[in-house]
Amino acid sequence: MKEFNPGENSASIASVTDQVRPVKIGVPITSVHFLGDNAAFVGTEESVFLVSGEGKVSPVAVHSGGILCAAFDGARIVMGSDDGKLVALGAKGEVTLLATDPKRRWIDNVALHPDGAVAWSAGKTAFIRSGKAVEKSLDAPSTVGGLAFAPKGLRLAVAHYNGVTLWFPNMAAKPEVLEWAGSHLGVSFSPDNKFLVTAMHEPALHGWRLADNRHMRMTGYPGRVRSMSWSAGGKSLATSGADAVIMWPFASKDGPMGKEPAMLAPLQARVSMVACHPKQDILAAGYSDGTILMVRLNDGAEILVRRNGTAPVTALAWNAGGTMLAFAAEDGDAGLLDL
Amino acid sequence: MPELTSQKIPVTVLTGYLGAGKTTLLNRILSENHGKKYAVIVNEFGEIGIDNDLIIGADEEVFEMNNGCVCCTVRGDLVRILDGLMKRKGKFDAIIVETTGLADPAPVAQTFFVDEDVHKNARLDAVVTVADAKWLSDRLKDAPEAKNQIAFADVIVLNKTDLVTKAELAEVEARIRGINPYAKLHRTERCQVALSDVLERGAFDLDRILEIEPEFLDAGDGHDHDHHHDGHDHHHGHGHGGLKHYHDEDMQSLSLRSDKPLDPTKFMPWLQNLVASEGQKILRSKGILAFSDDDDRYVFQGVHMMLEGDHQRAWKDGEPRESRLVFIGRELPEQTIRDGFERCITTR
Numbered sequence: 023m024k025e026f027n028p029g030e031n032s033a034s035i036a037s038v039t040d041q042v043r044p045v046k047i048g049v050p051i052t053s054v055h056f057l058g059d060n061a062a063f064v065g066t067e068e069s070v071f072l073v074s075g076e077g078k079v080s081p082v083a084v085h086s087g088g089i090l091c092a093a094f095d096g097a098r099i100v101m102g103s104d105d106g107k108l109v110a111l112g113a114k115g116e117v118t119l120l121a122t123d124p125k126r127r128w129i130d131n132v133a134l135h136p137d138g139a140v141a142w143s144a145g146k147t148a149f150i151r152s153g154k155a156v157e158k159s160l161d162a163p164s165t166v167g168g169l170a171f172a173p174k175g176l177r178l179a180v181a182h183y184n185g186v187t188l189w190f191p192n193m194a195a196k197p198e199v200l201e202w203a204g205s206h207l208g209v210s211f212s213p214d215n216k217f218l219v220t221a222m223h224e225p226a227l228h229g230w231r232l233a234d235n236r237h238m239r240m241t242g243y244p245g246r247v248r249s250m251s252w253s254a255g256g257k258s259l260a261t262s263g264a265d266a267v268i269m270w271p272f273a274s275k276d277g278p279m280g281k282e283p284a285m286l287a288p289l290q291a292r293v294s295m296v297a298c299h300p301k302q303d304i305l306a307a308g309y310s311d312g313t314i315l316m317v318r319l320n321d322g323a324e325i326l327v328r329r330n331g332t333a334p335v336t337a338l339a340w341n342a343g344g345t346m347l348a349f350a351a352e353d354g355d356a357g358l359l360d361l
Numbered sequence: 362m363p364e365l366t367s368q369k370i371p372v373t374v375l376t377g378y379l380g381a382g383k384t385t386l387l388n389r390i391l392s393e394n395h396g397k398k399y400a401v402i403v404n405e406f407g408e409i410g411i412d413n414d415l416i417i418g419a420d421e422e423v424f425e426m427n428n429g430c431v432c433c434t435v436r437g438d439l440v441r442i443l444d445g446l447m448k449r450k451g452k453f454d455a456i457i458v459e460t461t462g463l464a465d466p467a468p469v470a471q472t473f474f475v476d477e478d479v480h481k482n483a484r485l486d487a488v489v490t491v492a493d494a495k496w497l498s499d500r501l502k503d504a505p506e507a508k509n510q511i512a513f514a515d516v517i518v519l520n521k522t523d524l525v526t527k528a529e530l531a532e533v534e535a536r537i538r539g540i541n542p543y544a545k546l547h548r549t550e551r552c553q554v555a556l557s558d559v560l561e562r563g564a565f566d567l568d569r570i571l572e573i574e575p576e577f578l579d580a581g582d583g584h585d586h587d588h589h590h591d592g593h594d595h596h597h598g599h600g601h602g603g604l605k606h607y608h609d610e611d612m613q614s615l616s617l618r619s620d621k622p623l624d625p626t627k628f629m630p631w632l633q634n635l636v637a638s639e640g641q642k643i644l645r646s647k648g649i650l651a652f653s654d655d656d657d658r659y660v661f662q663g664v665h666m667m668l669e670g671d672h673q674r675a676w677k678d679g680e681p682r683e684s685r686l687v688f689i690g691r692e693l694p695e696q697t698i699r700d701g702f703e704r705c706i707t708t709r
Binding site for chain 2: 052067089
C-alpha cells in the first residue's frame, strides 16, 4: 500500500469544495428549499432552520412532533407531522395552521399545486383543498404512500398498495385506478403530463404512459428509490437507489420502454439524493458516504462539491434560478454553494 | 456482515388470540416503573385504554412482495410507521407492536428481514404470545391463527392460570409443547410476568441463538440432558418426566443434530432450496452449525423462506462441535428434510 496516497493525486476531479459555505445545523435534516431570501432546512422534528445569505441560522417552530413530509411551491413550505397538523411556512417566516386531523392521525404525505391547492393524506384518506378553500376527501383502498399533482388541471395522483388512483376532485366521475401489484410509495408526473412514475417499496420504479396506461417497469436497483428528480424540460428522470445516478430517458413518446437507463457518477457508495438543475442539463447527487457531486448530463463530467467520509446526504436542492445549491447530511452538517 | 445491534431500536411483537390478555400485558409493561419510554403501535386505535405518550394506530396492511412467493408478505403500515418513528429517535427506548388477535405474526417478523430501512434502524427482539390457559386448547382446534401465534412465539405468557385446574394446565402446556417446544413459557395470572422475561430477549439476535434446546428439557435439573447419544439418530418420541406428549396433527417442530461437521457446499444450497420449496410450510427455523474446515460457529435463522446467517464466533476449546437445527412448521415433510440433512454431513 506504499504508493496509495489519497492526498494530492486524487484531486484529478475538479473541485469546488473550497467555495462551499458550511452551515452547522446540528440536527438531522430531511429536505431543503429556497424560501424567500433564506435557505430553509426542514428538520426531522419540530423545526425548520432558516439560513440567511450571511449564514445566520434561525430556527422556526412549526410542529410539536416529527415532521413526516414537506412540499414546496416556490412561495411556501407545507409540512405534515405526527402531531396531526398540516402547517405552512411562508417566505417571511410566518407559520400558518392549514388543517388538524380530528383523530390526531399522522399526516403522512403532502403535495402542492402551483395555483395554491394543497393535498395531504392521513392513513387511507387523501384530502384536497383547492384555491377556493373547498375541502374534499378521497378514501384510497389502502394507506396512501404518496401524492402528486398533475402539471395540468386539478388532478391528484394518490399512490397506495397495488396501484395509483387518479382523481379529478372537481369532477363527479369515478377516479381512475392504475393497477400494479406491490406497495407504491413515491409518485411523480412527468412535466409534460404524459407519464406517471411511482417509487415502489421494492427496489424498482413503475411507470404508466397516461395516453394508454401502458406499463413501464424500471428495475435493477440494489436499494429502494427515495429520491427522484426530473431534468430541465423533463427529458429524463434522475433517481437514487444505486451506486450511480440512474437516468431514465423520457424524451420520446415511448418513455424508457425498451431503452437502457444512463448511469452517471458511479461511486463506491449509494446515491441517496438527486436534484436536477432547473434550467441546465446538470444535476447534483448526494451519496450515502456524504459525497456530493455535480454532474453534466450529456457527458457525465463531474465536479466535487463535498468530500466523502460523513453521514449520508439527506437534503439537496437548487434555487429557482439555478444559481445556488443547498445540502444537508443526516447529522445536520449542511452547506450552501453559489455558482 | 455483523452489525451493531445495540444501536438498533428493539421491537417486541405482542400477539395472542382475542381475549387472551394482550392489552393487560401491554398496560403492565407501560405502567411498570422501569424508567424506559416505549413507542406503542396498536390496532383499533383509540378504542382501548392505553396510557402512553407515543401511541400509534396501525392498519395491519399486509402486502405481498413481488418476488413470486406468496408467503413473502410484509406489513406495509409498519414500514411507514417505523420510518416515521425514526425521525423521533431519542424520544423512546423501544417499540412494542401489538397485533390483532387474528393476526399472523409472520408478516410482522418478515418486515424486519425484508425492508432495508427497517433492518437498518430497528431489530426484532422477540415475538411474545399471550395465551389463555382456559381456552387455548379449544382455539388450537378451531382457530388456525391461534396455532400460528403459538408456533411463532419466542416467549409464551400462559395467562389466566388461576381459572384452570392443575390437570387442565398440564394439558394446555402439553398442547403448546406439541407445537412449539422451544419458546420460553411463563405461567401467569393477570399477566404478572417479570418484564425481563418478555422484553430485551434478543430472540432474533444471531449472537444469541444459543439455546435451541427444547425448553422442557431444561425445566427440571438444569442442563443435564441424560439422553445425549452420539450420532444423529435423534428422532422424536422421548418421554420426559411424565409430561404428556401431544403431536399436533398439522403443526410441529423438527430438530436435527449432527456431531460430524457439515459440508458447507452441500448444506447451504440444501437449506436455501428447502426454504424456497417448503417455505410456506416452515414458519421459523434456526440453527447453530459446525462446518468442515471452519473454526467458527455459523448461526442462522429464518422466517418462512427468508434466511439470514453469519459466522458468529470461534468454537471454544473443548466445546463439542455439534450442529443443531430446528424447524417449526405446518405439515413439515419430515423424512425429506432428515434425508436431505444427512446428505450434508461429511463422511469423514
